[in-house]
Amino acid sequence: MLMSKKLLLLLQLCNSSLPLGAYSYSEGLETLVEDQHLTDDKSLKNWLLNELKYGSIRIESAIVVRAYQCYLIRDLNGLLYWNNWFTASRETAELRQQSWQMGKSLLKLISSFDSEDEFLQEVINSLKLSGNYSIAFGIITAHWNIKIEDVLLGYLHNWISNLVNVGIKLIPLGQTQGQKLLLSLNEEISKQFESILSLKDEELSSCSWGLSLASIKHEQLYTRLFRS
Template identity: 50%
Template sequence: MSNLLNLLQLASPTIPIGAYSYSEGLENLIALEIITNKEQLKNWLNTELNHGSIGIETAVMIRGYQSIQKQQIDNLEYWNNWLSASRETSELREQSWQMGKSLLKLLLDLGVTNQIDPPCNYAIAYAIGAATWDIPLRDATLAYLHSWTTNLVTAGIKLIPLGQTHGQQILRDLHDSIRINADRILDLEDHQLFTCNWGLSLASMNHQSQYTRLFRS
């Protein structure tokens, strides 16, 4: 029960790391009317879960978790640097670093040892929390993907806009995709860490110069 409560706290949308201020390019896609309704938002998120960089980010989180369990801090730093180098745009990298820094500070305040020097990616900070609190790896992986999906559904509700019920329907419809991709990512070997994510890259780059925007990325 304590593991479950720790997981709920770690993956909660109320955790103060600033996730709500990021749309990961979604704001630009909506401004360009590429995404205008519930079905298009759901299809975009499903495509990202299946093929996007969230899969690589989650795979690095898994490796960070395993590094903490084995006390391989050099390996933890390697994957942190690897993820920083793989970010498609400066906005996405800054998002990951800012959220990672905020989560590390929070974990330190909650009694979890800070085991990596900044800049720290969010996936690595999450891995430190999950491994230190002995949260089962599959549960941590499911929660990581669910938290990401929830954040972007919330952004879509604000931007399109959609009703809260539509947002919950999207999240519910994506449960199978979250579960299937969690199991897929858990089985990835290091040489399989690649992604086809040019849509997100272009949206993020365009967002940097968007005239008006509500979100930081």
């Protein structure tokens, strides 16, 4: 029963109905579609595979792990350090604002989930102005004592599911194509989550200049469905 309850809590966090605004961001995909770099399910899959292998999502997921570990040992200074570190790693103002906005929304939700835990409230108060989403996700999953392996798989699947939905709307793809694409990426998610779990602090790096350029250009598009 306990495992089922924790799984349900994780599914709630990863549900698209959670009011965080994730659905309103394309993370550069809208620019790439406009420039015709992404034109079908194959090109979208290639982009997502490269992001999983080399992109900033690896760093973002690794920060979830560090936030999780810091919270378990009640290390507030460690949480603040990794939050600042991750903020500094965001290459564009657009990516930074996305992380802060989603982090602020999740921290607000967390506060309403459990208002009696003193350390949790201290953490939320310390991060409420500029807490990153990855930090907030690590905090709440550690607070609920969900297995870190499940946490990381849920985080990666949630990220990739959101971007597949972006591709369905923009390219456009059919719903069936989108689900097939999502299914085909499961193996790579499984590979990368094991690699991310073992990353040492000095190995936190990524090659994400393509995402950075797409993000910078996004706010200048003539028409947009998604936020910068």
